[in-house]
Amino acid sequence: MTETSGTSVRFPAPVTLRVIAEEIGVSVSTVSRVLKAQGDDATRWASAETVARIRAYAKSREYRPHPHAASLRTARSGLVGVLVPRLQDFVLATVYEGVEEAATEHGYSTFVTNSLDDPANKALRTEMMLQRRVEGIIFGDAHHHDPLLSAFAERGTPFVLVSRRSGDYVSATCDDLLGGALVGRHLVEAGRRDLAVLAGLPFASTAIERTSGAVDAFTEAGLHVAPERIEWGPFDAAGGRQAAEKILSRRPYPDAIFATNDFAAIGALGVLRDHGLRVPDDIALIGYNDTPLAAEMPTPLTTVRSPMHEMGRRGIELLIELLGGGTPDSERLTPELVVRQSG
Amino acid sequence: MTETSGTSVRFPAPVTLRVIAEEIGVSVSTVSRVLKAQGDDATRWASAETVARIRAYAKSREYRPHPHAASLRTARSGLVGVLVPRLQDFVLATVYEGVEEAATEHGYSTFVTNSLDDPANKALRTEMMLQRRVEGIIFGDAHHHDPLLSAFAERGTPFVLVSRRSGDYVSATCDDLLGGALVGRHLVEAGRRDLAVLAGLPFASTAIERTSGAVDAFTEAGLHVAPERIEWGPFDAAGGRQAAEKILSRRPYPDAIFATNDFAAIGALGVLRDHGLRVPDDIALIGYNDTPLAAEMPTPLTTVRSPMHEMGRRGIELLIELLGGGTPDSERLTPELVVRQSG
DNA sequence: CTGAAAGCGCTTACAG
DNA sequence: CTGAAAGCGCTTACAG
Incomplete structure (x- = not known):
């Protein structure tokens, strides 16, 4: 009873473009175009008044585009896969926090999984990420000589290494x-x-x-x-x-x-x-x-x-550059000695 | 050079049902039905020989259904959201490993994110999970009195608590x-x-x-x-x-x-x-x-x-029961004292 | 400027 | 038994 009282947050059910279109009396195309235009740009697609009505209604119903529908249409999933040796490891958990944070800021979602540094498992997990249609992968578990990585490179899916470097593959690591x-x-x-x-x-x-x-x-x-x-x-x-x-x-x-x-x-x-x-x-x-x-x-x-969190963030940023067709350089972040009592 | 030699793993590009159908000379419907039937069941949909040819071709091209297409059609995303206070915390990282492991076994994929135990952030992250069309949520960050949880319960999306209990909501915790x-x-x-x-x-x-x-x-x-x-x-x-x-x-x-x-x-x-x-x-x-x-x-x-990993596993299993329309009881796993030197 | 239409890759009720 | 068709929710080239 006290549990439910005083609640201001609500979690409404999703609405579709069609619902909005019917409500406002315009086509689905127009709603789609208006909603994804920013600012006055939207008046290219409808009168100022219609734009305002569409936006108001979408907001009141908390419209959010269905990511799978958009993904299917545009062939861009907005998904990134992340492989780490093990999330229990504080270092990798922290790197992943940076990855997730920056990915979210850039409109991407991430899947993480443990590879346990085991080749068979790495191949399996990479495969699984691909099945999920990730646009790119962040590997936190690269080996010094990594045949899996070169096999994966041939496939053409962009990827970035974090924490551990390997060969000349693009990476965000600590020096x-x-x-x-x-x-x-x-x-x-x-x-x-x-x-x-x-x-x-x-x-x-x-x-x-x-x-x-x-x-x-x-x-x-x-x-x-x-x-x-x-x-x-x-x-x-x-x-x-x-x-x-x-x-x-x-x-x-x-x-x-x-x-x-x-x-x-x-x-x-x-x-x-x-x-x-x-x-x-x-x-x-x-x-x-x-x-x-x-x-x-x-x-x-x-x-x-070592800048663990920052490594994760830079990893995503490099991957996004790669996804945009860029050819970013690897990044080596600077470590710092912290002298305390033990030595 | 040594990097690329001796590689046996390949990561081929995805094929669609249509490609298979055209190759074999049957309809997309048939391919779909055959591929999702198991064992001899498939012969209900095609001759044994056709079944064999479809399967062989699908295997050779490593066919994997596009999850977003299936999701759109069936209204089942196969996605579960997981909120934890912070993944840097070994305990929650371990619980999450259990969640991810069991989810994968059951054909689900998981998104994790940090809520930092902050109400505004919790609401935002929950919202984000919903946008991603998760079928259910695992909360590892429940508060003793949690207005967010009761608001969320009203929405109807199934959820399970792990690690921390709250009210009578279904949970997998340690006793x-x-x-x-x-x-x-x-x-x-x-x-x-x-x-x-x-x-x-x-x-x-x-x-x-x-x-x-x-x-x-x-x-x-x-x-x-x-x-x-x-x-x-x-x-x-x-x-x-x-x-x-x-x-x-x-x-x-x-x-x-x-x-x-x-x-x-x-x-x-x-x-x-x-x-x-x-x-x-x-x-x-x-x-x-x-x-x-x-x-x-x-x-x-x-x-x-405390059975951290097991809590995560049971959390997913309870959620899956919920998704299937069941009404599982909460689970309290048994802790064990480990006497060492400090006390 | 704006709508109708096609199509992304699936699944599945409906006909034959 | 098997195929054609509809449709999930979007986006976007194409017509008007």
Whole structure:
């Protein structure tokens, strides 16, 4: 009872052009033309008075064009497909929020789905997006060498990569080489000499470039990073824990650990504690992405802020350029080091 | 070059019924009927040989019905809208994964969007889903008293609530009262006498019921929980930190803190450490949801496992029952206490 | 300027 | 059993 009282929002049933046309006494064509013209432009299609009546009635009945009817007629669905490794991953969820936000602003709707980084599943999900008649696709799950992507490119449907780059395909990513370098330089300046890296997924450009950036910074400082100091694995807390355990199974211990992902860093934190190692006194620990949790950890995490949301937005904008026949350049957004307590 | 070699996946352009009909030499009607019949049923519409030829050709050209054309004709879009407070929230992202998974299995596609728990935005997003002609909606963002929901109910579009309950609307949720009780009883048995609760959002049934469940368990044990021991706030690390700071600004300290969300618990962890308080020796800390991070914390978190993914799946199944004219009962899934080190 | 008509790709009641 | 036809709600070239 209190539930229904005081309600001002209503959700009326949809009206069609024909209903409006009959009500006003003009043809469906005229209503269609008037309603999609903006401002005074509409008077090209009807008298000012008729325009006003059509608009008023459409508004009162909350007319909205049926997207499927328009889609069928114009061969433009207004749909974009988005594939991410997994929406549970905060990073990808944030990228997707940017995608969805910008898509909506541009009049597009998006379908998202998890590919789980599995080739068979990726092919299946891509196929499914195509069945739904998306005009283009945003891939957040590209692999470094990705046969699926080249097969898809042959099909001609426009697509943009976000988060992870691959080959020369159009992408909106973070400059992860720079991000890694920021970490590497910061550690060197802080006097660290022996770096270990919890590198992440070996087929992801993010993992590869963040790792290279940091390792190169050490190399430039005359410090060698041995191959066994690099552990590849999943971008999550469990993956970080496992990689850290491997690193700490060997002596001597490194004096710095770079996890290419905040969650991996959090997983490593527990391992360090279990080994009686203090952060940053014994070992510095640095993450990546500046996830909200980074600042809230018992030992606040030094990390690299990456423009996740913006990457999603730019991804859609690039795709829309592509859909309009343009040939946009890839975008590499700038990361920023956020120094806190852990390293 | 290596990118394109060895590719076995192809993404061919869509074919229409008319193309198939012309190729085989039968009418579009026949092709339509044959293709949507399963097994031998198809021979009701054409000779076994024709059926075989149609199917073979459709398969070779990877025929897929155009969903918009079918939608227009049948007035069934096969679309479901999903509103969540925020996809960045691991819990809702997981619920959504369940929704999407089950929807796909049942031949439905889903649109998700963030409502941010803001009434104006909720109305706007709901409206947008309706414009997209969804057949039903899954709300993951219901408020305890929700005028929007009652307004929406009047419109007649079927909907199901997930994660948060409201009134008597059909929902798939976790039995949060039980979940809270499990926490309360466990703490009482462990000898804790003075409970504080980081309660979460005051308009969310999840927050309300988890809190009640725990407080009632204390009350039943003859232990009083004073109103100032309950702090409401956001379900994230920053919210948990703030609420914990308020709790610890008063003396005496409680000997147990229940955060109705793992992320809030993680935020509280830092505050406890800053106050020089040991977990669980000085204060027990318990979270909720059994997020992957809970097990990976430096002090592994005791928490309540809630069937997030399953809630999403059941939500879609209930919605599909509703769409079929059924009158399903709400579902309350069972939570489970996971005892680790923090409490 | 404005309406009638065609057609996007389907499905399905209606005739033969 | 099978085809022709109508029609879902739009948009847009084509006539008047």
